[in-house]
Amino acid sequence: VDRLADAGATVLHGTGRLAGPGVVEVTAPDGSVSTFRASRGVVLNPGTRPARLPIEGLADTPYWTNREVVQVTDLPGSLTVIGGGPIGAEITQVMARFGVRVTLLEAGPRILGPLEPEASSVVADALVADGVRVMAGVEIGSVTHTDGTFTVTLGDGQVVHSDRLLVAAGRTPNLDDLGLETVGLDPTARTIEVDERLRAGEGLWAIGDVTGHGAFTHVSMYQSTIALHDVLGEDGPPASYHALPHVTFTDPEAGGVGLTEQQARDRGLSVRVGTTPLEQSSRGWLHGPGGAGVIKVVEDTDRGVLVGATVVGPAGGEILGHLALAVHAEVPVATLRTMIYAYPTFHRAIESALDDLS
Structure with missing residues (x-):
């Protein structure tokens, strides 16, 4: 707040709501309402909240979401x-590394479903090595909480007992009480449609999770710069998401950029892929235990450029930077193959993955 105030912004504590084009009402904690009329426009970034799952009995239990679990002071x-x-x-x-006995339940066929299957497998193996019971492809039938114990009954009749329950399955955009109907937008929508300048309407911009381009802090930051130029009437490059990077901060880290192999094939591209185990790279075998991972690259052979890449391993998110640049700038694969890759490094395995394309 101090940083915003020092920059000249007025910071209000309360709940904001649209009340017409260019009009915002702010309800303060004491119930008082202030109305603001924008001379230029309004920028929305309401974010998301943990989704409420329609699981029988769940709503009547004291389960955790990501908000509560990061505030705990005593371990279950x-x-x-x-x-x-x-x-x-x-x-x-x-939690597993703090010594908690953890069971991870996933309805999909594998954890980290949006990642490449090879990446999901490496992370799942790491969790199992940490003592986690990983159960994928399960259906959650019901949840009860009795005498301090949670009981999760699965669709096949299996029962899982634990002291605590964390629900981390999905997010809900904070659009339902934003007043979208007052500016001609659908309040029941899950996303706000924006153009390449993040415009959602006349004098209205939207950025962040609610635009549907990825629930990542860096997407919101990227979009804010584009929206700012437009708010100020300045020129600037339009938004482009073909090289959107993302990292899951497990150990090993799991990062991806652009399209997965399946996404590329679904788009009808002529696809060629290359993979290499990270532990067999020059840095990998020096690193030893904990150095497991994989690098996978996805090429559009018609254009001869990478359209996606995945890195799992120690500092996987950092190694990803090289590949994110390649996807973003559409650097020809032939050019990437002529580079000199420093020895001994993890990123040298990129060269091996590119060689595997042939």
Whole structure:
């Protein structure tokens, strides 16, 4: 808040709501309402909240979401996690390494489903090595909480007991009470449609999770710069998401950029892929235990450029930077193959993955 105030912004504590084109009402904690009329426009970035799952009995239990779990001061003896996405996987590993007995439940066929299957497999193996019971492809039937114990009954009749339950399966955009109907937008929509300048309407911009381009802090930051130029009437490059990077901060880290192999094939591209184990790279065998990982690259052979890449391993998110640049700038694969890759490094394995393309 101090940084914003020092920059000249007026910071209000309260709940904001659209009340017409260019009009915002702010309800303060004491119930008082202030109305602001923008001379230039309004920027929306309301974010998301943990989704409420329609699981029988769940709503009547004191389960955790990501908001509560990061505030705990006492560790439970056991924890069940529903949801094998980035939040579920990260918190699962944190708790397991603090000595908590963790069971991770995922409805999909594998954890970290949006990643390449090879990446999901490496992270799942790491969790199992940390003592986690990983159960994918399961259906959650019901949840009860009795005498301090959570009981999760699965669709096949299996039962999982634990001291605590974390639900990390999905996010809900904060659009339902934003007043979108007052500016001609659908309040029941899950995303706000924006153009390449992040415009959602006349004098209205939207950035962040609610635009549907990825629930990542760096997407919001990227979009804010583009929206700012437009708010000020300045020229600038339009938004482009073909090289969107993302990292799940497990150990090993799992990062990806652009399209997965399946996404590229679904788009009808002529696809060629290359993979290499990270532990067999020059740095990998020096690193020893904990150096497992994989690099996978996806090429559009018609254009001879990478359209996607995945890195799992120590500092995987940092290694990804090289490949994110290649995808973003559409550097020809032939050019990438002529580079000199420093020895001994993890990123040298990129060269091996490119060689595997042929």
